[in-house]
Amino acid sequence: MVSRMAVFVKPVVKRRGRRPAKAGDTREQILEAARELFSTKGYDATSMRAVALKAAVDPALVHHYFDEKSDLFAESIRVPVRPDRIVKQALEGPRDRLGENLVEAVLLALENERTRETLLGLIRTALGHDFAATLLRQFLVAEVFHRLAVALADEDDIEDGELRATLAASQIVGLILVRFGVRAEPLASADIEEIAARVGPVIRWHLLGYPQPDI
């Protein structure tokens, strides 16, 4: 039922008995179908329509509960932060603050201990299981890196944009690991503002090729 996805999530407790299906059950039924399809077919090859079919519900019902595939995925693996939303929001702000805004948004989201622990657990899982790494990668490529590349890179050099996006991601992932995982001082206790001021230019450098707004 939960198949290999079980490493990502706690097994769903099936309700027993013959009660008629309620809203909560339908939603959970959809999530369960999503978990199974994502974990066997991957992110890209799973459509919301296929999830509806698998869950034996009307496709409109899937869209009623989940706006987009990314939402369905995020909830199915209970991802504690939404990199796709953080990136989308940062892209709407001023370009010169793009790096600082991204860093601040990520660090603020991880002020919450539970969020942090869940995220570190997710990274640990992805490091230990090839299929978990693949799934996470597909999600990040489709919803984060490609979106960044399309928004920022030259149309004729999307691959360069994608390399830039993965490099920016590497800085942010490493920041999360060293600050919250290894907890190396003084980085672990440094103010978010100070970190943003130091790492913002790096993200800008990776994404746009220049470190300072005024160079």
Add this chain to the structure above:
Amino acid sequence: MVSRMAVFVKPVVKRRGRRPAKAGDTREQILEAARELFSTKGYDATSMRAVALKAAVDPALVHHYFDEKSDLFAESIRVPVRPDRIVKQALEGPRDRLGENLVEAVLLALENERTRETLLGLIRTALGHDFAATLLRQFLVAEVFHRLAVALADEDDIEDGELRATLAASQIVGLILVRFGVRAEPLASADIEEIAARVGPVIRWHLLGYPQPDI
């Protein structure tokens, strides 16, 4: 015997019988004592002398097998790459190539699949166990971050130097994770030279405060 350190290393197979101790046994005896002390007292509070005492061997013998505490530690947890050595070597090269040289050395070391897998396993362990994270942190602070800070920072602002060192480390750790763990393209397949050219300036920015040699 192996205590909590067991999560780091495969348990040592004890030889049975009454054979007289051989060189290999003594060395293993020292490593076993080191593992126990590191895992209970931490990196800083463990001296080579204490390891000798614990292993019931002459301190000179510990120095015969291991030059420094960092070597003893690295072997006791079977660390596949030596960040302390990589940093030491990079510091001996030209400052303007410091970032590029660090990135290249790390990526080259991880071309070896076994090295890579061991390192990813170590990171995974550190993410899951507080004491493992602590041990790794103490080692990195003492042998990598502090050394970098002392070599590069103003004497009167070692803390700034240490923050810089942890930020540089965060970029490198993230690079390892995204390239080898998540394996996000195009970063996963990019040439080492190209990555060094893009990430080198970031390391220089973190460590020295300027991205380009000629700015």
